[in-house]
Amino acid sequence: MAEGKVDPVHQFTIEPLFGTDHWSIAGHNIAFTNSALWMVITTLVLIVFVGGGAKKAQVPGRWQMAVEGLTGFVDTLLQSNIGDAGRKYLPYVFSLFTFILFANLLGLLPLALVGIHPFTATSHFTVTGVLAIMSFAIVLIVGFAKHGFHFFSLFVPHGTPAVMVPVIFPIELISFLVRPFSLGLRLFVAMMAGHVLLEVLSGFVISGTNAGVGTFFLAGVPSFLLMIGICALELLVAGIQAYVFALLTCVYLNDAENLH
Amino acid sequence: MPQIAQLAATYDSQIFWLLVCFGLVFFVIGRGMLPGVVSTIDQRNKQIADDLGAAEAARAAADAEEQAWRIAEGKQRAQAHDLIAAAKADAARTTQAALDAAAARIEETTAAAEARIAAARAAAQGEVQDVAAQAAQDIVSRLAGLSVSADEARGAVQGVIAHG
Numbered sequence: 001m002a003e004g005k006v007d008p009v010h011q012f013t014i015e016p017l018f019g020t021d022h023w024s025i026a027g028h029n030i031a032f033t034n035s036a037l038w039m040v041i042t043t044l045v046l047i048v049f050v051g052g053g054a055k056k057a058q059v060p061g062r063w064q065m066a067v068e069g070l071t072g073f074v075d076t077l078l079q080s081n082i083g084d085a086g087r088k089y090l091p092y093v094f095s096l097f098t099f100i101l102f103a104n105l106l107g108l109l110p111l112a113l114v115g116i117h118p119f120t121a122t123s124h125f126t127v128t129g130v131l132a133i134m135s136f137a138i139v140l141i142v143g144f145a146k147h148g149f150h151f152f153s154l155f156v157p158h159g160t161p162a163v164m165v166p167v168i169f170p171i172e173l174i175s176f177l178v179r180p181f182s183l184g185l186r187l188f189v190a191m192m193a194g195h196v197l198l199e200v201l202s203g204f205v206i207s208g209t210n211a212g213v214g215t216f217f218l219a220g221v222p223s224f225l226l227m228i229g230i231c232a233l234e235l236l237v238a239g240i241q242a243y244v245f246a247l248l249t250c251v252y253l254n255d256a257e258n259l260h
Numbered sequence: 261m262p263q264i265a266q267l268a269a270t271y272d273s274q275i276f277w278l279l280v281c282f283g284l285v286f287f288v289i290g291r292g293m294l295p296g297v298v299s300t301i302d303q304r305n306k307q308i309a310d311d312l313g314a315a316e317a318a319r320a321a322a323d324a325e326e327q328a329w330r331i332a333e334g335k336q337r338a339q340a341h342d343l344i345a346a347a348k349a350d351a352a353r354t355t356q357a358a359l360d361a362a363a364a365r366i367e368e369t370t371a372a373a374e375a376r377i378a379a380a381r382a383a384a385q386g387e388v389q390d391v392a393a394q395a396a397q398d399i400v401s402r403l404a405g406l407s408v409s410a411d412e413a414r415g416a417v418q419g420v421i422a423h424g
Contacts, residue, residue, distance in 0.1 A: 013262040014270045028272035035270075036277035043281040047288055054293040056300045058307070071297050090298065091290030099285050124263050126274040131282070192263070 006203035008196045012123055035127070038119040042103045050098070070098065074246065081250035085257050089250075092138065096131065097246035104191060104238030108231070122241075123191040125184055132184030135249040139179075143256035154255055183248055190241045194234040201227045392417045 016031040023030050053067025060068060074094045078086030100122055107120025121127050143151040155172035156165055201223045208220030393413040400408045 009261050014266050014274070016273075025272075025276065028276070029269075030273045030276040032277070033270065033273055035274055036281075039277050039281040043284050046285055050289045050293050050297075054297050056296055058300075058304060060300075060304075068297055068301050071294065072301060075298070075301075091286060091294050094294055095282065095286040095290040098289070099282055121278070124274060126263070126267065126271045127278050130275050130278050134282075188263075 006199065006206060008199040008203065011117070011119075011195060011199060012192065014124075034117075034119045035121050035124060038106060039103065039121045039127075042099060042106055042121065045106065046098055046102050049102075070094075077246060077250055081247070082254045082257050086250070086253070089138075089253055093246050093249055093253075096135070096249060097242050100131070100187065100245050101239060101242035104242060105235070107191070107195070108234055108238060120191050120195060122187055123195060125188040128188040129180075129184040131187075131245070132180040135183060135245075135252065136180035139252045139256045142253065143259075146256065147259055151256070151259070154259060179248075179252060183245065187241050187245055190237055194230070194237055197230060198227060198234065201230065389414060389417050389421070 014033045014035050016033050017037060018032050023032070050067055053063045053065075055061070055064050057064060071090075071094060074097055075087070075090055078089055078093060082089070103120065103122045107118050107123065109118050111118050143154070147153075155169050155176065157168065157172070160168050204223035205220045205227070208215040208218070208223065393410060393416075396417055397408050397410065397413045400406050400413070
């Protein structure tokens with residue numbers, strides 16, 4: 001392996017697998033890429049996982065317990081943030097949470113050992129952005145459908161003095177409008193940063209090992225040990241980012257559902 | 261950064277496949293499977309809550325039963341106590357009556373015997389005085405040759421007995 005060939009961002013390259021030429025809708029090319037493949041894999045794994053645990057046994061087995069635990073987790077999240085009205089968002093928030101979680105985790109699988117390169121769909125802001133816009137759109141739709149133009153009172157917090165309203169209103173409006181960007185970018189950045197870090201460290205291991213015994217012990221071994229720790233950290237980040245995305249969606253939905 | 265470098269070429273494919281996949285997840289899992297899972301959880305929680313409620317009610321009933329039993333037992337114990345006390349008092353009374361009767365009989369017998377003894381003693385005393393008086397008369401007539409009347413002798417004897 002030649003040195004300097006480790007490109008930390010090469011892993012995010014989208015490679016069309018098939019359908020490049022003639023798959024298109026209204027002039028938009030919808031080629032089936034590696035990104036699409038891993039989203040499909042995520043979907044299938046998720047359907048198998050939930051489907052396998054969706055038995056309606058009164059005394060659950062392990063698998064059913066796992067699925068019910070995950071469902072209960074999201075349900076508790078909605079319950080504590082929105083209240084009883086949060087139940088109707090369970091399908092959406094559960095789909096969101098599990099899809100992001102599984103996409104994150106599948107992207108971390110060390111399948112490169114057997115020659116398959118996992119692709120983390122959530123490391124692309126085209127993906128996370130769409131998810132964020134979806135959440136934001138639901139917030140807007142629910143907010144305006146439930147409260148009408150009264151929804152704008154969201155931008156004037158309780159107890160704001162009348163003189164402060166002209167100042168507070170734009171600030172709150174901007175912070176509200178920034179939400180889809182922060183929501184989408186947070187997940188994208190966290191996933192990309194972790195993968196880049198792992199790739200850079202693995203580059204150190206490879207280069208250090210190729211450069212000789214001295215650099216192997218000086219740079220290669222410590223980098224490898226660090227990678228092990230960061231792999232564990234990335235597993236944590238994969239869960240936390242999915243949780244944060246779902247949690248913030250709940251918080252925003254609460255604004256729409258209950259105003260304040 | 262491929263995310264930006266490939267943006268123009270791939271955004272439509274990315275968005276399309278994300279919507280397809282997420283739509284599948286939402287409709288197959290979120291809409292299809294999740295209600296069953298949630299209803300199972302709710303049903304189980306309800307069952308557990310009901311069972312706990314039933315157990316709680318049964319415990320309360322058992323407590324009440326025990327309390328009632330305790331009160332009844334106390335009452336019965338008190339009754340038994342009263343019965344025993346009454347029987348004891350009855351027995352004591354009967355015994356006392358029997359003892360009193362026996363004591364009275366004994367008293368009577370003793371008094372009669374004492375009276376008899378006293379009478380016998382008095383008779384014996386009289387006889388002794390008579391004998392002593394006669395003896396005194398005889399002694400006086402023999403030694404002094406004086407004749408003393410029976411009454412005088414008796415008086416002398418009585419005087420000696422009285423003075424010891």
